[in-house]
Amino acid sequence: MIGNDIIDLAKAKKESNWQRKGFLDKLFTEDEQKLILNSEDSEQMVWNLWSRKEAAYKIYNRQTGERFFNPKCFVCEAGEVDFGTYKYFTQTQITSDFIYTIAVTSRDGFETIQHLESRDAVQKQNGIPYWFDIVEGKLHPASITHHGRFARIAYLESTEKQFSFL
Numbered sequence: 777m778i779g780n781d782i783i784d785l786a787k788a789k790k791e792s793n794w795q796r797k798g799f800l801d802k803l804f805t806e807d808e809q810k811l812i813l814n815s816e817d818s819e820q821m822v823w824n825l826w827s828r829k830e831a832a833y834k835i836y837n838r839q840t841g842e843r844f845f846n847p848k849c850f851v852c853e854a855g856e857v858d859f860g861t862y863k864y865f866t867q868t869q870i871t872s873d874f875i876y877t878i879a880v881t882s883r884d885g886f887e888t889i890q891h892l893e894s895r896d897a898v899q900k901q902n903g904i905p906y907w908f909d910i911v912e913g914k915l916h917p918a919s920i921t922h923h924g925r926f927a928r929i930a931y932l933e934s935t936e937k938q939f940s941f942l
């Protein structure tokens with residue numbers, strides 16, 4: 777399973793004031809808030825943690841079909857995000873322009889991630905994207921994210937165990 781999330785830092789700065797009263801408390805656990813406030817770059821840490829929660833949420837949505845807003849229940853730990861007994865592994869790329877997270881359900885998944893330039897061969901089932909590999913005639917779980925100036929379409933090359941969720 778795969779989920780991804782990108783944040784355009786300039787757009788986030790313009791549109792969201794993370795220092796506004798109640799903002800952190802609505803989205804982050806107490807430990808996450810401490811991590812943010814003790815960080816050398818608090819703003820970057822806010823969007824780092826948020827992109828990880830969103831990427832993990834996309835997998836959870838794919839696994840269960842549920843959609844809801846409860847970001848404090850997605851708990852960021854080192855290299856992973858936990859939601860109850862569900863565990864998602866995350867890798868986050870941080871640049872001065874954007875923060876990009878990919879989440880997978882097993883560490884091996886990171887090795888089989890590919891990115892697409894175009895969404896032409898992407899189709900959705902129940903709102904969830906899949907990439908159709910025309911050569912193999914197979915659907916691969918995909919994840920789309922766009923924010924401001926940036927977009928990424930990622931898919932899992934390996935489809936082992938994936939079809940049980942189709």
Ligand SMILES: CC(C)(COP(=O)(O)OP(=O)(O)OC[C@H]1O[C@@H](n2cnc3c(N)ncnc32)[C@H](O)[C@@H]1OP(=O)(O)O)[C@@H](O)C(=O)NCCC(=O)NCCS
Nearest residue numbers: 781833834837838844845846847904905918919920921922
């Ligand atoms: C899925 C969701 C979190 C993404 O919102 P976002 O970060 O604002 O926007 P992104 O661009 O990163 O993601 C949107 C894309 O995700 C894709 N997507 C939707 N569900 C997906 C899933 N389960 N897995 C992978 N991709 C998914 C869609 O293709 C969509 O792009 P498109 O409509 O252009 O095709 C949002 O649509 C949603 O459901 N929000 C309500 C719940 C919420 O915010 N929860 C936060 C954690 S509890």
